[in-house]
Amino acid sequence: GHTQSLGILSVRAAVTSAATAPYLVMNYGVWGNIANNFIANLTFTLTALLVAFRTHGVKINPKPNLRMMAPALISGAAAYLITLPLQEAYGLAALPAYLAIYMLISPFFFREKELQELKSLSSAIKPLKKIMAKTFDIELKIKSLKIYKYKARPHQ
Known part of the structure; x- marks a missing residue:
């Protein structure tokens, strides 16, 4: 089956x-x-x-999936462009750039409830618990600024 x-x-x-x-x-x-x-x-x-x-x-319905994937794709592309001049050996330099860009733009794509849920789920990952909690706190603060016009429709 x-x-x-x-x-x-x-x-x-x-x-x-x-x-x-x-x-x-x-x-x-x-x-x-x-x-x-x-x-x-x-x-x-x-x-x-x-x-x-x-x-x-x-x-x-591809819209929710695209909405979830968009921040990762945009951040990856931006981090690639930022680190493109660096040598191959410095490829890990893209990670901080990727995380910073992702943290700044993901609140524009995720609903507050989804960010809260992700924060609670990430607490199960023991080694990264504090970093993840801080990341989601920053994202929730950005989300609370209401600097965008996106109005999320409730889940169907």
Whole structure:
């Protein structure tokens, strides 16, 4: 049943990753690995949504998923542009830039309730508990400034 379907989806994602990894990693290093993981996860997610639609008739609404993915994609692209002049050895320099940009723009995409929920869920990650809590506190403060016009509709 569902376990078999998820197993097949995992195999498909692994095959996609194995097919794209050598080229991307050899040519782009760390960024190639990140792109490869993104492609594999996107393949898995799209296939899972397609199976859910065909098997159970679940109607797919891409807007919430895109709203959740947008801050990560925008932050990743901006961090890449910021760290592009750096040598390959300094690829980790993108991480602080990515986190700072993500922290500043994610409140524009997430609802306050979602940020609160993410904060409570992140408390289960013991090594990062304090950092994550502080990050979500900053995001909630930014969200409370109301410097944007986005009005979230309630979940359906």
